Amino acid sequence: MVFQGSSTAISHTGKVRSNNQDSGYAGSNLFVVADGMGGHAGGDVASSLAIARLEALDKPYDTTAGAEKALRDAISEAAVDLIDTVHVRPELAGMGTTVSALIMVDDYAVIAHIGDSRIYLYRDDTLTQITTDHTFVQRLVDSGRITPEEARYHPRRSVLMRVLGDMDPDPELDTFIMPTQPGDRWLLCSDGLSGVVDDAHTAKALGMGLAPGRTADILLKQALDGGAPDNVTMVIVDVGGQHPVFSGTATIVGSASNPAGVEVPAAAPRRASWLHPNRQAANEPTHFEPAPEFLEELIEEDRRRSRRRRIGWIAGLALVLVLITGAVWLGYQWTQTRFFVGADEDTVVIYQGVQQNIGPISLSTPYEDTEIPLDSLSDFARATVVGTISASSLEDARRIVADISDLAGGSG
Template sequence: MVFEGSSAAISHTGKVRSNNQDSGYAGANLFAVADGMGGHAGGDVASTLAIQQLEQLDQVYSSTDDAQASLQAATTTAAGDLIRAAKERPELAGLGTTVSAIIMVDDHAVIGHIGDSRIYLFRDDELTQITADHTFVQRLVDSGRITPEEARYHPRRSVLMRVLSDMDNDPELDMFVMPTLPGDRWLLCSDGLSGVVDEPHILKAMRLGLPPGRTADNLLKQALDGGAPDNVTIVLVDVGGQHPLSSGTPTIVGAASTPSGVLIPAARVNRPSWLHPVRQAANEPSHFEPAADYLEELIEEDRRRARRRRIGWIAALVIVILALTGGGFLAYSWTQTRYFVGADEDSVVIFQGVQQSIGPITLSTEIEDTGILLANLPPYQRSSVERTINARSLADAMAIVDRLRAGEQAVTGETPPPTIAPTPTPTSTPEGAAHTTDSEVIG
């Protein structure tokens, strides 16, 4: 399916936050998402200042190099704006924002990224995450210490290692250029979406082939149905070959969509309240940059968690081994209550155990060689012995041997075989019904 080159942007406060600290932009050639951090006020200001600098880049560029240079300059200027805002109002110290942006230049996408908002590419019916999260847990994933699934629920998943903030006037962005193809769909989103809706469900929504606006609504609904503990911002853009230039009005959503978003509000004091724990949590920051000593504490905490997980696996393995060993011992003990009559190379032997074996392990042992030669038995008895004859007990096995010995004497002519009554079974039989035992077969 080839799209006509359209876009959509949507932002929602979510179900827990009391205000929207995200901002999003969808224009002619620029598409961006910024997820603010820094408490009730700072996040609004940070994402708004970032979008205000970035929206000036929504123009035509002669080359991807020019677009990259402009994108780096705009984010550096935005960092300077954050530093000045924090100086003017000290209570905003620590404000910052993620930035994930795409500038379309002909049939190429110029990408700039810092933080944990994400850019995905939907191409050829498959979804690919293009950006890498600049988070503490992503470092753990990259080093192989936790899995991507564990990272989704890690208690420190909100700790950012790189972000646009008032602490650095020269932010380090991931910047690269990718070619676009007809039918590409690009998704930019804050972690309010990616932290709640996993990639298989995002992919399912993309495969429906709905227009960008309806797809964005679908994804937002999934995030809200999942609890939406953070602000959710989604920007979608479809590409139909060379990116079409549009003279329409750009779409700005979230904090940057209102003039009040750039105002630095008066300081607020959030007093703890046991009556309104959710309201209090809604004003707490969703992201923060850690100090160096805090990172050391996190690393040590992760080591302790890894040790506990390793000890848990070892304990579980030991329990499984003990259970298998105990079960095997009980099963083997049961087999040793069984007996059967069989043959070695040329004579009849009584065995303890069962006829089966487990690999090289034999579950029976020879307890008596009766001295009865197979060659001296009648054909039907020799055949039964070679197939083995089950016995209920050692006494029953001895009785079977007596019958075989009588058969041997009958063949050799030493004495006539004795007549031995069948051994009755403990189970009752309906009157008039036939009843057969191993002894009757041998007799």
């Protein structure tokens, strides 16, 4: 039967990219996000072709197995479309796209996924990431080499290990079926959202209970406020709920919303260039799919980076300790240029250092015992000596002692 609920799709170029290579689709039963890659034109074409191929699946299904097979077949056909397109326009070689798709069948969600776009489920005030990123850093997380938080800022976080591209007509997909229930909110998004807005803020926005369109606007604003270095695309799907039931035509956003985006125009005349022809369309692609033999090189590079980071921390800590030790030593040396007059148990003594202590550490030592008995001093003079008398130098300290000696003689 036709899915009962409401949905929205929204896409934005972001604050850095010059064009939008993402595509999104929200229909009556089908919902898709595709994040294209491969340069200024390649990413547009790749994500648009994926949406164009999947669009025919937007219909009711009798069984979840039938919907799952349809997703697998359509995505494989999209891979063939990409390969055929590169034959016509070889300058687009290397293009590809992620695909995260969801078909609603009765009380179930049928999911297909490849790449690093994500599908989340918000249920009972809890946000759960349903798909697993097909990225190099996710492998590092899975193997325990780095934490999920470290993965968010890893320099290789955009390296895809699986993608719908122009090289493999039989891409390796993740497909599975999950039960869904009224009140569920599904979020499909490109990494332009998930890479900027963390799960806590995403869950807060989804939990406000606003209509899908308003919720998407809030999440988009958070991504833009966070810098939005990449295209931002999301599809929000509510199962049942208080908002109007979906009706009308499908919503298509991003590059797929431009009819020309799904066409393969004739190759433009090529000008002489020192650039490789397959690089001419490049516009700082955010992803690339490494060859299998490149994985070990990446892992070894990560190990080297970790070692350098540890060495850096150790060197930095050692430098701080050296600076602290040097400052303490210089401070102590300065104290040893100072003198003061004080008392031991029964005589007047000249001390080298300063009167203060640092915990149990004394910053002064007896320098010269004057052998002037404390008992020979007046009460006031004795109290003054016991309280210590600062001196500007050793000579000044001896002058003070001479004065005290005269007082002692006078008192005698």
